[in-house]
Amino acid sequence: xxxxxxxxxxxxxxxxxxxxxxxxxxxxxxxxxxxxxxxxxxxxxxxxxxxxxxxxxxxxxxxxxxxxxxxxxxxxxxxxxxxxxxxxxxxxxxxxxxxxxxxxxxxxxxxxxxxxxxxxxxxxxxxxxxxxxxxxxxxxxxxxxxxxxxxxxxxxxxxxxxxxxxxxxxxxxxxxxxxxxxxxxxxx
Amino acid sequence: xxxxxxxxxxxxxxxxxxxxxxxxxxxxxxxxxxxxxxxxxxxxxxxxxxxxxxxxxxxxxxxxxxxxxxxxxxxxxxxxxxxxxxxxxxxxxxxxxxxxxxxxxxxxxxxxxxxxxxxxxxxxxxxxxxxxxxxxxxxxxxxxxxxxxxxxxxxxxxxxxxxxxxxxxxxxxxxxxxxxxxxxxxxxxxxxxxxxxxxxxxxxxxxxxxxxxxxxxxxxxxxxxxxxxxxxxxxxxxxxxxxxxxxxxxxxxxxxxxxxxxxxxxxxxxxxxxxxxxxxxxxxxxxxxxxxxxxxxxxxxxxxxxxxxxxxxxxxxxxxxxxxxxxxxxxxxxxxxxxxxxxxxxxxxxxxxxxxxxxxxxxxxxxxxxxxxxxxxxxxxxxxxxxxxxxxxxxxxxxxxxxxxxxxxxxxxxxxxxxxxxxxxxxxxxxxxxxxxxxxxxxxxxxxxxxxxxxxxxxxxxxxxxxxxxxxxxxxxxxxxxxxxxxxxxxxxxxxxxxxxxxxxxxxxxxxxxxxxxxxxxxxxxxxxxxxxxxxxxxxxxxxxxxxxxxxxxxxxxxxxxxxxxxxxxxxxxxx
Numbered sequence: 120x121x122x123x124x125x126x127x128x129x130x131x132x133x134x135x136x137x138x139x140x141x142x143x144x145x146x147x148x149x150x151x152x153x154x155x156x157x158x159x160x161x162x163x164x165x166x167x168x169x170x171x172x173x174x175x176x177x178x179x180x181x182x183x184x185x186x187x188x189x190x191x192x193x194x195x196x197x198x199x200x201x202x203x204x205x206x207x208x209x210x211x212x213x214x215x216x217x218x219x220x221x222x223x224x225x226x227x228x229x230x231x232x233x234x235x236x237x238x239x240x241x242x243x244x245x246x247x248x249x250x251x252x253x254x255x256x257x258x259x260x261x262x263x264x265x266x267x268x269x270x271x272x273x274x275x276x277x278x279x280x281x282x283x284x285x286x287x288x289x290x291x292x293x294x295x296x297x298x299x300x301x302x303x304x305x306x307x
Numbered sequence: 308x309x310x311x312x313x314x315x316x317x318x319x320x321x322x323x324x325x326x327x328x329x330x331x332x333x334x335x336x337x338x339x340x341x342x343x344x345x346x347x348x349x350x351x352x353x354x355x356x357x358x359x360x361x362x363x364x365x366x367x368x369x370x371x372x373x374x375x376x377x378x379x380x381x382x383x384x385x386x387x388x389x390x391x392x393x394x395x396x397x398x399x400x401x402x403x404x405x406x407x408x409x410x411x412x413x414x415x416x417x418x419x420x421x422x423x424x425x426x427x428x429x430x431x432x433x434x435x436x437x438x439x440x441x442x443x444x445x446x447x448x449x450x451x452x453x454x455x456x457x458x459x460x461x462x463x464x465x466x467x468x469x470x471x472x473x474x475x476x477x478x479x480x481x482x483x484x485x486x487x488x489x490x491x492x493x494x495x496x497x498x499x500x501x502x503x504x505x506x507x508x509x510x511x512x513x514x515x516x517x518x519x520x521x522x523x524x525x526x527x528x529x530x531x532x533x534x535x536x537x538x539x540x541x542x543x544x545x546x547x548x549x550x551x552x553x554x555x556x557x558x559x560x561x562x563x564x565x566x567x568x569x570x571x572x573x574x575x576x577x578x579x580x581x582x583x584x585x586x587x588x589x590x591x592x593x594x595x596x597x598x599x600x601x602x603x604x605x606x607x608x609x610x611x612x613x614x615x616x617x618x619x620x621x622x623x624x625x626x627x628x629x630x631x632x633x634x635x636x637x638x639x640x641x642x643x644x645x646x647x648x649x650x651x652x653x654x655x656x657x658x659x660x661x662x663x664x665x666x667x668x669x670x671x672x673x674x675x676x677x678x679x680x681x682x683x684x685x686x687x688x689x690x691x692x693x694x695x696x697x698x699x700x701x702x703x704x705x706x707x708x709x710x711x712x713x714x715x716x717x718x719x720x721x722x723x724x725x726x727x728x729x730x731x732x733x734x735x736x737x738x739x740x741x742x743x744x745x746x747x748x749x750x751x752x753x754x755x756x757x758x759x760x761x762x763x764x765x766x767x768x769x770x771x772x773x774x775x776x777x778x779x780x781x782x783x784x785x786x787x788x789x790x791x792x793x794x795x796x797x798x799x800x801x802x803x804x805x806x807x808x809x810x811x812x813x814x815x816x817x818x819x820x821x822x823x824x825x826x827x828x829x830x831x832x833x834x835x836x837x838x839x840x841x842x843x844x845x846x847x848x849x850x851x852x853x854x855x856x857x858x859x860x861x862x863x864x865x866x867x868x869x870x871x872x873x874x875x876x877x878x879x880x881x882x883x
Contacts, residue, residue: 129641139311142473146311153439154311154473157415164848165643178549180472180542183617184628196641202633218860219851220641224843225679226852228639240633259862 121174123182127201128193129218130167133263136288137191138169140267143284145173148276155180166197189273191266193249194218195233202242211237211244212270214262252303260293261300268304312476314469317440318379318407319344321447323351324479325403328374331356331365333720334749335381336416337470338409342379343752346761350481355752355761358689358720359384363391363406367460370404371495373486375451379407382423383688387721392460393430397505398495399458402486403451409465412585413613416748418669418686420611422587427462427563431509433516434563435525436464438544440474446560448482449525453561457512457519464562466585468542468613517564525560526569535623536577538570538590538602542614543583549616551623565593574599581623585614645674647849648817648865650788651741654712655680656845656869657794658739663710663802664699668692668722670714671747679846683712690721696736697729708735708802715771716746716754723778729807730779737801738780738809740771741788743816751819775809782808789814789869817865827866828882831857835878842870842879 124141128134135156142154150173157168170182184203190211192198198213205211213233222228237244252265264285271281282298289297312320318341322330330353332342346353356362359380369376380388385408395404411417427434433453437446443465450461493501520526531554539547540559547556557573559565574580574594582591582604591604607622608614620626645652655675658665659682667673667683668691676683685695696711713722718740729736746752753759758768775783782804786794794812801808815822836857842850849863850870859870859879871879 130643131646139473142311146309146475151475152311152473155468156471156473157467164641164646166641177474178545178552179616180468180474180545181615183615196638199634200638200641205633218848218863219853220639221644221678221846221848222639222642224848224851225846226840226843227678230853231636231638236634236636242633253862 121172121177123187123189124171125182125187125190125201125204126169126171127190127197128167129197130164132167132193133260134167134169134193137263137267138171140284140288141171142173143287144276144280147280147284150174151177153177153180166200168201189270191270193262193266196220196230199231199233199236202240205242209243210273211242212266213244213246214249214266215246216250247307249304249307252300252307255303256296256300258296261297264297264300265304265307268301269307271301271305308478310476310478311473312440313340313471313473314437314440314443314465315340315471316344317443317476318447318463318465319348320476320478321444322377323348324444324481325375325448325451326481326483327351327377327451329366329369329376330354330378331362332379333357333359333362333384334746334752335384335409336749337411337467338379338381338384338407338465339749339752340470341407342761345377353761355754357755359388360390363388363395366404366406367391367395370400370402371398371488373401373488375403375484377405377407380409381417382408382410382421383417383419384408385423385426387689389426389430392426392432394497395460396430396432397497397502397509399505399508400454400460401488402484403454404460405447405450405454405463406460407447407463407465409467409470410586411467413467415467418688420586422589423462423464424563424589425587427464428589431513432460432462432563433457433561434462434464435560436541436562437469437560438541439469440472441476442560443469444476446525457516459512464541466542513564517567520561520564520566521568523561523566526566527558528573529556529558531555534577535579535581536573537581537583538573538594539583540590541585543585546614546616546619547583550619559590562590565590567597570594571597571599574601577601579603583608583614583619586610642677643674644677644846644848645671646818646865647847647863648867650743650812650814650817650867651675652845652847652867653788653791653869654739654741654794654812655682656873657791657798658682658710658712660791660795661798661802663798664707665710665712666692666695666699668711668713668717670717672712672714672741675712679844689717690725693722693725693729693736693738696738697725697732697734700735706735708737710737710739710798710802712739712741714747715740715742715744715756716752718771719755719769723774726775726780726807726809727778734807735805736807737798738807740809740811742771742811742813744813744822745816745819747816751816771811775811780807780809782806783811784809785811785813787814788812789867789872791869791872817867824866826864828861828864829859829866829868829871829879830882831859832878832880833857835876837876837878839875841873841875845869845873
């Protein structure tokens, strides 16, 4: 059994950290894990994708089309961009948040109506409002951990497993606010 | 102990375990994190050098003195370091010398897709190539031993998917070695009489290494039940295992020189052998040179870009791609953009207003070539902008004055010599140094003009203004990149003045933690807004236009105020 998770968003949304914590949890539960991240120019407001795979034995760090069990999307358009990677029975978890790309800002193209497209496709998607967590905690930097909190409900690991992984990967002075974001995310 | 590690982090761990003493590098994606992780080990001296040539020379010095040393760079960085590389291949080493060089198939963040194996072969330097994080750790340790066994520098060749993937690593203890410096000018002073002897040594070393390759523990055969065999290395090995788990595989870890006997014996077993390697037909050309003909390589696999398990399944097994057409519409593309608040934005806006031929360079500011600015005409390699602007000036019939832009880190890397050349050869150009006080694109590494070392210790801060004056530029001015109107005038004036002039646009990178500021977020007063879209022309990701209403995203705004300065109606206000 191999499970594949695609984490997508825009550079600067905390994509890499979320993937690292996911990988850490799976490692602590005894799985083989591989994570692949793309850096570089993509960091600067471009489209960013991270692949997380776990199972008994993992070879390729890449996730290919029709292979992802989950897509975690920090941004609506990016969620849509990667849906070819979702398995037919996979789940897209979509943050209800729009960052228009430069092509939209400059009027060359139009930001699509993501939800109506997804509805037509009959895809299994969950819309989550991570911005509400961000507003409650007054910090835009915890969106990723709120998403982790929501996503943790798909696994039967104990809450402590997740908390330990967060603590291992986040600087001490930011742990409290991130643990709050995690539990708010869980409640969504 | 088991740990999930980035390939680059595992290289650093391997260096720690091999008791490396000195590491000198220049940042470059995807190699950067190796040196950043090494900086966390107090037992290893580490530094950022001004460029890869200097970095390698530092490592060579340490190795000859009798300590294990490493230098890290990306593939194009090896071009800069090629001069010392080709000769350290002759001198050899005293204690282990390894170059960690990261290639970027697919060009996620590079200007070309060159294959480091070709340079290593030309320099007659062995290469080891890991295919996951634990191999990164083990192979770098092996590379130091190989270096000492055969008196040679060794290249640890990485690719983006190995450097930037995390997999499980088994940690080991630190090992020890004896070090001693022995003066030996016949070995370390490469004047012609001595170099001639060393060339003979290099050729003999190649022969010995070729024999060694046949029995090297890094090269192994995995038994399978397929009627064909596969020869592969690096990340391609993982794709092969995923695509055809039961295949016969010759997995190569020592990639130069290649094992002649092992390859011949392997190919003899099968009717057909596939050679699966990203980029150049490096292994394939060697195999064919042995007179082996039952092989397939670049005749059926692509020369460009990254491979994948699906690609291998498709080409070898004829399994079609996972067909997906869930989307019937084309989505707006999301190209990388200058960050909200980025100081480069104001300069490109001003350059666009002036409208002049502008040579660009490598860094975040290469993005000035894209919409909405389209203010850069060229981008070739680190430091090229100044030399190219000078070339344009000399090629023009009417002594046209071109503009060159370059970042502070890139200026120090290899822009300085271009500037010296321009002054010396009586050029007519305007150099704009985009000084954001860090190495931006690779993630905020220090450099000689930041005043801090890799360990964040204060050090002498290079004064770029004084440096420009010292090399002979009379017209040096420091400007505020956010002041568009003034800069348009200054650029115009510089272009009218004869000779070389330098404008230093100085404002820190807004993402750098050293320069965090209190945010005075901007807001749109929609009553005053006439929807003229001038604010959209600065290309700030924080400003959007939804159904004719201009909005500033408070999460993204970095309070630079540039939008405020281009709004003619005073519709953008500072939020109290």
